[in-house]
Structures are given as C-alpha cells and as structure tokens.
Amino acid sequence: xxxCFSQVKGAIDEDVAEADIISTVEFNYSGELLATGDxxxxxxxxxxxxxxxxxxxxxxxxxxxxTFQSHEPEFDYLxxxxxxxxxxxxxxxxxxxxxxxxxxxxxxxxxxxxxSERDKRAEGYNLKDEDGRLRDPFRITSLRxxxxxxxxxxxxxxxxxxxxxxHTYHINSISVNSDHETYLSADDLRINLWxxxxxxxxxxxxxIKPANMEELTEVITAAECHPHQCxxxxxxxxxxxxxxxxxxxxxxxxxxxxxxEEPEDPSSRSxxxxxxxxxxxxxxxxxxxxxxxxxxxxxxxxxxxxxxRPVETYQVHEYLRSKLCSLYENDCIFDKFECCWxxxxxxxxxxxxxxxxxxxxxxxxxDITLEASRESSKPRATLKPRKVSTGGKRKxxxxxxxxxxxxxxxxxxxxxxxxxxxxxxxxxxxxxxxDKIN
Amino acid sequence: xxxxxxKRKFSDSGEEPVSSSDQxxxxxxxxxxxxxxxxxxxxxxxxxxxSLIKLQLCHMLVEPNLCRSVLIANTxxxxxxxxxxxxxxxxxxxxxxxxxxxxxxxxxxxxxCRQTDAAAQAGQSPKPFSGDVxxxxxxxxxxxxxxxxxxxxxxxxxxxxQVFGTFEIKHPAPPPDPALEELFSDVxxxxxxxxxxxxxxxxAPKMGxxxxxxxxxxxxxxxxxxxxxxxxxxxxxxHIMEIIVGS
Numbered sequence: 001x002x003x004c005f006s007q008v009k010g011a012i013d014e015d016v017a018e019a020d021i022i023s024t025v026e027f028n029y030s031g032e033l034l035a036t037g038d039x040x041x042x043x044x045x046x047x048x049x050x051x052x053x054x055x056x057x058x059x060x061x062x063x064x065x066x067t068f069q070s071h072e073p074e075f076d077y078l079x080x081x082x083x084x085x086x087x088x089x090x091x092x093x094x095x096x097x098x099x100x101x102x103x104x105x106x107x108x109x110x111x112x113x114x115x116s117e118r119d120k121r122a123e124g125y126n127l128k129d130e131d132g133r134l135r136d137p138f139r140i141t142s143l144r145x146x147x148x149x150x151x152x153x154x155x156x157x158x159x160x161x162x163x164x165x166x167h168t169y170h171i172n173s174i175s176v177n178s179d180h181e182t183y184l185s186a187d188d189l190r191i192n193l194w195x196x197x198x199x200x201x202x203x204x205x206x207x208i209k210p211a212n213m214e215e216l217t218e219v220i221t222a223a224e225c226h227p228h229q230c231x232x233x234x235x236x237x238x239x240x241x242x243x244x245x246x247x248x249x250x251x252x253x254x255x256x257x258x259x260x261e262e263p264e265d266p267s268s269r270s271x272x273x274x275x276x277x278x279x280x281x282x283x284x285x286x287x288x289x290x291x292x293x294x295x296x297x298x299x300x301x302x303x304x305x306x307x308x309r310p311v312e313t314y315q316v317h318e319y320l321r322s323k324l325c326s327l328y329e330n331d332c333i334f335d336k337f338e339c340c341w342x343x344x345x346x347x348x349x350x351x352x353x354x355x356x357x358x359x360x361x362x363x364x365x366x367d368i369t370l371e372a373s374r375e376s377s378k379p380r381a382t383l384k385p386r387k388v389s390t391g392g393k394r395k396x397x398x399x400x401x402x403x404x405x406x407x408x409x410x411x412x413x414x415x416x417x418x419x420x421x422x423x424x425x426x427x428x429x430x431x432x433x434x435d436k437i438n
Numbered sequence: 439x440x441x442x443x444x445k446r447k448f449s450d451s452g453e454e455p456v457s458s459s460d461q462x463x464x465x466x467x468x469x470x471x472x473x474x475x476x477x478x479x480x481x482x483x484x485x486x487x488x489s490l491i492k493l494q495l496c497h498m499l500v501e502p503n504l505c506r507s508v509l510i511a512n513t514x515x516x517x518x519x520x521x522x523x524x525x526x527x528x529x530x531x532x533x534x535x536x537x538x539x540x541x542x543x544x545x546x547x548x549x550x551c552r553q554t555d556a557a558a559q560a561g562q563s564p565k566p567f568s569g570d571v572x573x574x575x576x577x578x579x580x581x582x583x584x585x586x587x588x589x590x591x592x593x594x595x596x597x598x599x600q601v602f603g604t605f606e607i608k609h610p611a612p613p614p615d616p617a618l619e620e621l622f623s624d625v626x627x628x629x630x631x632x633x634x635x636x637x638x639x640x641x642a643p644k645m646g647x648x649x650x651x652x653x654x655x656x657x658x659x660x661x662x663x664x665x666x667x668x669x670x671x672x673x674x675x676x677h678i679m680e681i682i683v684g685s
Contacts, residue, residue, distance in 0.1 A: 081501045238508060271513055
C-alpha cells in the first residue's frame, strides 16, 4: 500500500492554542463520519462527501459536518480542583435511524449526543406568524395545514443523556457493548457498566481500589468490550497486564477469567521497566479473536486463547530505550499512545514522536514509518518513508534520535473501518491520508 | 610495616577512613556502598531526587494524574529497596536526620560521593540505566537545596499517604445517624453548601474579585439567589483561582 496525503484540518500557525489540541479521533461504523475531540471540550465531526462522478478515481473528501461544545470546565468544590473539559474519548453508537449518536467523555462525565439533520421546515402555522409571533386566536378565521418547505441543511447536536457522578477518578475509556444497549466506562480504579437509557444508576463491575490507598501500586489504564460477546470485556493495567472478564461469572468481576502477561526479560531490567511496560491502549481486533496492546516502546498482538505471551510483538521506536532517563525527566515516558487495527485486521498502526507514525503489516511483516507534516502535504502526494538512524553513521534523509522533536507526538490515530483511509492527529492538526488508487 | 600483633585495620587498605562514631556498622555499610560504581549511585540518587520532585509538583490546580503518580511512586520504592539492600539508604537517612539546615544535605551528598573514587574501578557492573551516562549525571545539577528538603519530608512520613492523599477526601463524613436525620429533615441542606454561600455573595452589590475573597471570610450564608447567577459565579470563581495560582 502506498499512502498519500489527502487533507489536513486545523490552523497552520506555529502558536498552538492549548484548547485546539486534538485529544481523540474516531470513525463511525460506516466510516462516513469522523469525529475529533479537543482539549477545549469541543467535538468536530467531518462527513465524507460522495465521490464526484467527474473524478471517480479519487476518494471523496471529509468536510465539517457539525461542531459543538460537548463539555465545559467545572470545579470540584470538595477537593478544590478543576475538572478539565478535555474530551478523553469519543465512541460512536451503531446507526439505527437517520440520526447519529455518539458518546463523549471528559475525566468525570459521559454524554450521549444526538446529531441530526434538518433540511425542511414547516410553514403556515395557524397559531403563529412566520417570524414566530403568536397570533391572536380570535383573529383566526380559517385553518390551514402547515406545509413542509425545503431549507438549507442544518446539523444539530443535542445532548440526550448525561451520565454523571459515577467516577471518583479520571475516566480513561468508554466502550459500547455489542448489545447496543449498554456500555462501560473505566477510570483509574473502577469500571462501571451503564445502560444507555438510564443515567442515574450504573453497575460497578471492577474495583481495584485498595482499602488503604497507601497500598496502591497498580491502576487501570484502558478497557474495552468484546466486539461480539456482550458478556466479555478486557482491561489493562499500569503493570503491563491485561485481564479478560466474563460478566456472567459474577456481578463484581474482580476475579478475571483470563490473565495476560508476558514474562519480563531479566537482562533488560532497569528502574524504568515497569513504567515502559504500562499499557496505554488495548483494542480488540474486528474478528474478536485477537487483541492488541500498546506500551511505551512496542505494540503486541495477543491471541485470546494464549495468556502467557503475545503472538506478535512490533517495536515502535526501540531507539528510545537508551534515552529512557531523559524521557522520564521530561515526562515523555508517561505519554499514552493509542493503536488501531485496519478493517480486515491485517495491519496495525500507532504513533510516535516527531510527528511520525508507524504501520505494521501482519502478513508480510513489513513496517513503515511515515510523517504527518505540512511539508509533505501536497494534494495526492505520496508519503515518503522515514527512518531514524540508530547507529553512528547517519545516512542521507535519515534523522538522528537526538534531532527528534518530542513535542510533536502522535498519540491518536484512527483507521477507516472498510477503506484504506487513516486519520492522524498531530497536536492541533488532523491529517487524512489514503492509499493511492491507480 | 605493622607493629607486631596489631590487627590490620579496615581503613588501612588504602581507602578513605570512615569517620562515623559507630565504626563497626558504618564500616560494613560504607564498604557495601563503596563497591558500587560512583556514577551508578549518583545516577540512582539523582533519579530518586527527580522522582520525589515530580511527586511534589503534582499538587497543582488540576487533579494530578493518578497513573503517573503511581508509576513514579513505584520507581521510588524500587530505588529505596535497592538502596536498603546495599546499605546506602541507611546512610542517607542518617545524614538527613542529622541535618539541621538545608546546607547540611549538600555535605551528606558529598560524603557519599567522595569515598567511591577508588572503588569505581572494582565496582560491580551497573544495571542498565541509560546509554548516555554523561548526560544523565549532569541532571543532578538540579537545585540541591529545596529538593532535599522535600526528600526529607517524604522519607519521614508515610509515603503513600502523601502521594495519594489528594485523591481522597481526608476526613470522610461520619455515617448518618437516622435519629439526627429525622430531626433535621425539614432543614434545607443546600443552605449550607459552599455553592450557596458563594452565590449568596454575588447577590450583593457588584464587587471586584479581591472584594469577593474578603467577603468570603466575613459573611455567613445569605439568601439563596436564582440559579441563573450560578454560572457567572463559577466563572468568577475560576477567575479568582487563576489570579491566586498566577496561571
């Protein structure tokens, strides 16, 4: 697959406003819609336009469909702390009617948003004028039937449910269940199960909070529902472990059904071993047979039937292993990178630093490093593979480890569910790349 | 060379003499410390200091990241375990306990570093720390005075309490007494909310942000105002907090 530039969204200037930093990216089930959330609490949804009949060899573009403020900053008076409005995750619901629904969450509150189109309006009301003023009922001498007239398309977003006050700690994940009725939300220490229709109650299904907080040594880092089995979910931890739980076994899933952990390599043990083993993202494959985990330096693919080690391991940026102390000092070692599968589960993608992102083909075992930058943003320009030089000698076009910009990190990426179209969030810009169609 | 019958002292091996009063115990732990390479123990010490600073800097306006705090705390524990095993932890805590003022901490660090020159050659191979040793060591040029005070405080009290204390409300409300509840059932509890107090403030004649701060201490709860002013109250409060924090 040859990847080429398609579009870039967002401001160009060097001065990036903190609120514009993209914090989550997600395609919907059909790939027609692409949602982004940012640190300012806003959600922007792009819609794929129909391929033009004039140029069928090009994929259509994504244009802004709807923008709305999902979350506002809040203040927790009891703890005297701010609650950030940053959108941590967006998850789409499968489409059931003309409207689209998505869940968006910040650290504390999850909201269900309905995005609907309005392209007609009624004219000829009996009780009010065209400008909305009420008519005097005694003046009405005849009745008429209002007529639907076309109007400019208006896309409205309205909050339909607000799921609040269920999380003491910061929400890191939400995941819609395959039953399309329930979803789970996970914070650092607990996981709750919700019904989409019920906002004043949720079931706590995992609780790893110790009785004495001083004994806390492990937190939940991510959680996801199985794509087909509505009773199964997984959650990952800061110690590099994944637990698979079956909700049929007990109401409180404190005992896992499966426990995934790769034994540590004693020769590479250091003070940073635990930190780099912390899992930042876990994603089931579309097939439901595998799951993928992302830790600081690698991506691992696990077969759900084998708990003692992953079936595949891909090094994302192994050249950083000798720089861990510096990365600990500047806090980069705590960056949480996400990962994603392509529609057929044959390839996986994850981000890195210097606006690089990596793609791994599971069949050919080939990998590629690409860059999301304005320089390579010419329409339909093929992306040039990038390489980081690890040895002493730096070849032409290679970049040395010390020249990498650690402020340019790609944490969030998404792959279209069917096509070879990817969305890559680089700070405040959203890049859309697609494969070259001959 | 030696007078007949005199046992050769440990310090005669050519290394620095140990000046501690409790010579036997200090000698063995100091000997253990000397067997480690000086660069490794320097790196480890600077990693410990850096970790403690990171934990302290967590207390900001926004609730700190629990995952990050846990990982840093675990790193500190690891270092502490290793230092306890090779005896350097005891030396450091003794030095800190003896320190009366910040300047003494500098002396303690110097004492630790001085004795390891000769042992550096025969030191055990350091654990894989990082490839670039030189750059790591320079990180310990972090301000030596204030972080050590924080090191002392972290070593003194219960560690987890200080790190994870902010995540808990320190004094949880006692379980409600049904008899008491019935007694006060007709009292509107929202009357005593902090929110109410603050919104009550805003219904007074227009005040500047600093006036609001002063009035918070002197006023009791006043009449409830409508919820429409709550929004502006929140913004006002946010504004005040920003001024206080200086963000």
